Amino acid sequence: xxxxxxxxxxxxxxxxxxxxxxxxxxxxxxxxxxxxxxxxxxxxxxxxxxxxxxxxxxxxxxxxxxxxxxxxxxxxxxxxxxxxxxxxxxxxxxxxxxxxxxxxxxxxxx
Numbered sequence: 001x002x003x004x005x006x007x008x009x010x011x012x013x014x015x016x017x018x019x020x021x022x023x024x025x026x027x028x029x030x031x032x033x034x035x036x037x038x039x040x041x042x043x044x045x046x047x048x049x050x051x052x053x054x055x056x057x058x059x060x061x062x063x064x065x066x067x068x069x070x071x072x073x074x075x076x077x078x079x080x081x082x083x084x085x086x087x088x089x090x091x092x093x094x095x096x097x098x099x100x101x102x103x104x105x106x107x108x109x110x
């Protein structure tokens with residue numbers, strides 16, 4: 001069962017994102033552009049870095065804690081999910097904090 005360890009952490013973060021979304025009534029669909037831009041930037045930068053670092057043998061994944069399904073050469077599914085879920089959680093947390101503090105987002109009309 002330890003091969004699900006990384007997936008369990010990602011699932012917990014995803015559940016927290018859902019909790020933030022519904023708890024603060026954020027309506028995640030309203031932020032699809034920001035979410036898409038954030039996720040695409042993260043994927044481009046970090047999947048490239050991961051692929052390079054794994055090829056150079058300076059980065060690796062514990063195969064006892066992952067399901068061993070690669071989405072890119074030697075980049076596991078869990079890493080892709082991490083780079084999808086964490087940016088979404090970050091944007092939702094940012095939006096929740098803006099709502100909580102009643103501050104305006106940069107570029108938002110006063």
